[in-house]
Amino acid sequence: xxxxxxxxxxxxxxxxxxxxxxxxxxxxxxxxxxxxxxxxxxxxxxxxxxxxxxxxxxxxxxxxxxxxxxxxxxxxxxxxxxxxxxxxxxxxxxxxxxxxxxxxxxxxxxxxxxxxxxxxxxxxxxxxxxxxxxxxxxxxxxxxxxxxxxxxxxxxxxxxxxxxxxxxxxxxxxxxxxxxxxxxxxxxxxxxxxxxxxxxxxxxxxxxxxxxxxxxxxxxxxxxxxxxxxxxxxxxxxxxxxxxxxxxxxxxxxxxxxxxxxxxxxxxxxxxxxxxxxxxxxxxxxxxxxxxxxxx
Amino acid sequence: xxxxxxxxxxxxxxxxxxxxxxxxxxxxxxxxxxxxxxxxxxxxxxxxxxxxxxxxxxxxxxxxxxxxxxxxxxxxxxxxxxxxxxxxxxxxxxxxxxxxxxxxxxxxxxxxxxxxxxxxxxxxxxxxxxxxxxxxxxxxxxxxxxxxxxxxxxxxxxxxxxxxxxxxxxxxxxxxxxxxxxxxxxxxxxxxxxxxxxxxxxxxxxxxxxxxxxxxxxxxxxxxxxxxxxxxxxxxxxxxxxxxxxxxxxxxxxxxxxxxxxxxxxxxxxxxxxxxxxxxxxxxxxxxxxxxxxxxxxxxxxxxxxxxxx
Numbered sequence: 001x002x003x004x005x006x007x008x009x010x011x012x013x014x015x016x017x018x019x020x021x022x023x024x025x026x027x028x029x030x031x032x033x034x035x036x037x038x039x040x041x042x043x044x045x046x047x048x049x050x051x052x053x054x055x056x057x058x059x060x061x062x063x064x065x066x067x068x069x070x071x072x073x074x075x076x077x078x079x080x081x082x083x084x085x086x087x088x089x090x091x092x093x094x095x096x097x098x099x100x101x102x103x104x105x106x107x108x109x110x111x112x113x114x115x116x117x118x119x120x121x122x123x124x125x126x127x128x129x130x131x132x133x134x135x136x137x138x139x140x141x142x143x144x145x146x147x148x149x150x151x152x153x154x155x156x157x158x159x160x161x162x163x164x165x166x167x168x169x170x171x172x173x174x175x176x177x178x179x180x181x182x183x184x185x186x187x188x189x190x191x192x193x194x195x196x197x198x199x200x201x202x203x204x205x206x207x208x209x210x211x212x213x214x215x216x217x218x219x220x221x222x223x224x225x226x227x228x229x230x231x232x233x234x235x236x237x238x239x240x241x242x243x244x245x246x247x248x249x250x251x252x253x254x255x256x257x258x259x260x261x262x263x264x265x266x267x268x269x270x271x272x273x274x275x276x277x278x279x280x281x282x283x284x285x286x287x288x289x290x291x292x293x294x295x296x
Numbered sequence: 297x298x299x300x301x302x303x304x305x306x307x308x309x310x311x312x313x314x315x316x317x318x319x320x321x322x323x324x325x326x327x328x329x330x331x332x333x334x335x336x337x338x339x340x341x342x343x344x345x346x347x348x349x350x351x352x353x354x355x356x357x358x359x360x361x362x363x364x365x366x367x368x369x370x371x372x373x374x375x376x377x378x379x380x381x382x383x384x385x386x387x388x389x390x391x392x393x394x395x396x397x398x399x400x401x402x403x404x405x406x407x408x409x410x411x412x413x414x415x416x417x418x419x420x421x422x423x424x425x426x427x428x429x430x431x432x433x434x435x436x437x438x439x440x441x442x443x444x445x446x447x448x449x450x451x452x453x454x455x456x457x458x459x460x461x462x463x464x465x466x467x468x469x470x471x472x473x474x475x476x477x478x479x480x481x482x483x484x485x486x487x488x489x490x491x492x493x494x495x496x497x498x499x500x501x502x503x504x505x506x507x508x509x510x511x512x513x514x515x516x517x518x519x520x521x522x523x524x525x526x527x528x529x530x531x532x533x534x535x536x537x538x539x540x541x542x543x544x545x546x547x548x549x550x551x552x553x554x555x556x557x558x559x560x561x562x563x564x565x566x567x568x569x570x571x572x573x574x575x576x577x578x579x580x581x582x583x584x585x586x587x588x589x590x591x592x593x594x595x596x597x598x599x600x601x602x603x604x605x606x
Contacts, residue, residue, distance in 0.1 A: 036408060041422045044481070048425075050448060051437045063446040109334035116330030122323045128331060135342055137594045139542035141563035142587040145570040145579050146348035147341060169337030199326050228430035230545045235571055246432045250549060253436055260440065267433040278428055282421045285428065289489045 051271075055079075055264040062260040078265040085262065088269060090241060091248035098160060098244065099226040102167040106222045107215055110173025115203045117174065118181040119189055129178075132171040140231075148235060162236040163244075167226050173218055176288065180214035181207060217288035220281045224274055245270045349587070352580035363577065370581035380582065382557045383565040386472065390561060391540035393476040398536055399529070402484040406491035407521075420492070424485035431482075435549035438478040439465055468558040471551050475559055479546055483539070487532050494528030495521070530601045537593050541586065562586050 054062045055078055056071040082088060117129050147166075148157065156162045184207060192202045208215075230246040237243055243251070249266050256262055278285065353370060355363040374380050409420050426434065441449050442464035453461040462470035502524065506516045544563035547553060553560035553568075563586065570579030 030413065033408070033411060033413070037419045040405065040408065041419055044422055044426065044485075047434075047437050047441060047481070048429075050441065051433070054440075062440070063443065065446045065451060067448055067451055109337070113331045113334035116327045120323060120327040120330065122320065122327040124324070125327060128335065131343065132338065135346070137538060137590055138342075138346055138587060139538065139563070139590055141542045141544055141566060142583040142590070143342070143345040143349050145566065145576055145583060146345035146352055148571070149352075149576065150340075150345060150348070165337070165341055169334055169341055171338065171342075174334060174338075199330070203330070224428050228428070230431050230549065234548075246430055249432050249436070253432075263436060264440075267436050271429055271433050274428055274430070275425075278421075278425060282417075282424070285424065286420070286489060289424075289486060 048271075051264050051267055054261055055268045057261050059259060059261050062264070075261065078261050079269075082262055082265045082269065085256070086252045086266065087240065087243070087248060088245075088266070091243050091245040092269075094160065094242055095227055095244040095246075098163050098167075099223050102164055102226045103219055103222040105164070105168045106170065106173045107218050109169065110218065111177045111208060111211065111215065112203065113174045114177030114181050115199075115207060118178045119186075119202075119207065120199065132174055135171055144231075144235065151236070157236050158238045158242070160237075160242055163226075163229070163232050166232050166236070167222075167229065170222075173222065176218050176221075177211065177214055180211050184210055213284065213287065216281060217284040220277060220284050221288050224277065227274060349580055349583055352577055353584045355577040355580075357577040358574045360574075366577070370578050373578065374581060374585065379557060379560070380565060383560045383562050383582075384585075386557070386559060387541060387543075387561045387563075389472055390476060390543055390559075391537065393473065394479060394540045394543075395533065395536050397476065398480050398483055398487060399532065401480055402487035402532070403491050403525075403529075405484055405488040406495055409488065410492055410495045420489070423488055426482045426484075427486045429482070431545045432549050434478065434482055435546055438474075438481075439550055442474050465551050466555060468555050471555060471558045475547055475550055478550065479543070482546075487536065490532050491525070491528060494525050498524040526604075530597070534594055534597050537597065538590050541590055541593070562589075 056074045061068050151157050151162050189202050233244045233247045249270050253263050356366045357363040444463040450461040464470050464474040502520045506520050542563050547559050551559045553564050566579050566582045569575045
């Protein structure tokens with residue numbers, strides 16, 4: 001259960017080359033399958049297609065009857081105008097600062113704790129881990145109020161620090177890393193111990209370098225999660241100059257609610273970095289979900 | 297690394313007793329140092345608030361005054377609070393629509409995409425993409441797609457011959473289905489992946505055996521796939537249930553609970569009472585209800601699952 005990779009090699013034998021009387025029917029089934037997949041994929045992507053094409057239209061064209069599928073003329077101006085009409089740059093900068101630092105801290109403290117939970121044996125360890133497990137079923141929406149009061153009392157609300165605190169110490173990171181560490185053979189750390197390496201060195205020199213895929217998975221998931229967070233910033237970030245892209249986009253939508261094309265432009269800009277990261281690391285997303293499907 | 301182990305002593309002699317307890321102490325200390333950096337944050341920001349919640353629920357507190365202990369008053373107030381009842385019913389309504397629909401769609405997608413063929417990774421990627429897109433962007437786009445007069449969805453429906461398409465997010469009847477449709481579209485890729493992992497864990501021999509017995513595709517689905525997927529289905533249902541009961545951000549951006557209170561859900565009522573009206577005590581009481589609903593549903597599902605396994 002440690003690492004579930006979809007379609008691992010060896011689960012199915014290579015197709016035999018013998019003559020198959022049902023070959024024609026199989027080919028037809030295969031084509032039907034492709035057609036079904038293409039239709040499904042097109043249906044799923046349609047909202048994104050609409051978003052991108054609308055961002056290149058004029059306002060009137062967005063809701064024209066009948067639907068105008070492709071922008072004509074292509075209005076690239078929207079992508080220039082939006083920077084002047086909204087504080088996009090500030091929002092992107094804030095979101096980037098938060099996403100990068102939350103991701104760094106979560107991977108660091110999460111993998112560190114995971115080492116303690118999976119490679120060290122000491123009394124109280126399992127009870128401690130159980131407290132992490134116990135909070136899975138507790139929705140954040142249930143304790144966001146006491147949390148807000150606490151963070152306000154120490155003066156962190158309305159600062160970027162609040163989001164940092166909120167997002168960094170999730171049980172999720174600990175889980176994911178622990179799952180992976182348990183697949184690393186005990187003999188490795190045992191041998192290092194005999195060689196006189198301290199536990200900290202074993203974590204840094206042996207276990208961490210071996211956990212590249214898990215680190216990549218956690219990095220991507222945490223980054224995307226922080227980038228996309230809406231509720232945290234909505235509750236904590238009051239001043240415009242510390243807004244994140246999600247809050248900014250939402251306020252832009254309310255402020256310019258008739259500028260449909262521009263709103264879509266803003267949406268595209270807010271999704272673009274995630275789409276890029278997703279393309280680079282989609283393998284790890286799949287792995288992360290399959291390994292620890294308990295995010296949220 | 298491999299060579300270093302060679303000249304290590306074969307088996308160290310068992311240490312005397314006193315040394316062992318010193319060793320335990322040392323190990324405990326080292327263990328804690330590993331866990332503490334994360335655990336302190338986790339305890340302060342999650343465990344403490346969860347515990348505090350149960351205190352706050354018994355107090356009356358606005359942002360400025362002091363928290364006053366008022367016993368069960370908040371809970372008594374819940375009994376007669378019509379808006380709370382609406383939120384409770386709406387949340388149930390959302391769950392009842394959302395859970396089976398997501399299960400069916402994501403399982404269907406997983407079955408469709410559980411083939412070894414060229415380009416399959418691309419199709420899985422496409423199906424998963426909506427899940428990592430931000431709620432705000434999704435809500436904004438779908439709100440426009442659902443637009444009553446000349447939105448693409450209603451234009452499509454009219455082209456199909458439906459003269460009076462629903463107003464979707466502007467209609468009290470259709471706003472909840474519209475929100476559910478959007479959330480199913482967003483989340484199906486995630487659950488699809490979980491189902492896919494489950495499907496690929498089913499031994500192929502089971503299908504071969506069923507085929508030999510003459511079972512056709514539908515029979516193979518009901519007699520092999522469905523029973524073998526039970527642990528996955530259970531897991532997915534549990535997550536899906538909790539997710540449904542805590543739904544908030546999508547609704548906040550798409551409909552803000554409206555029109556009227558037609559999409560007001562529990563989590564949003566907590567948000568409103570707490571952050572908009574500064575009625576922290578009462579909001580906490582609502583949160584306690586949400587807490588126990590989620591806890592209760594999880595426990596019930598685990599019990600049901602256990603009974604079926606016996």
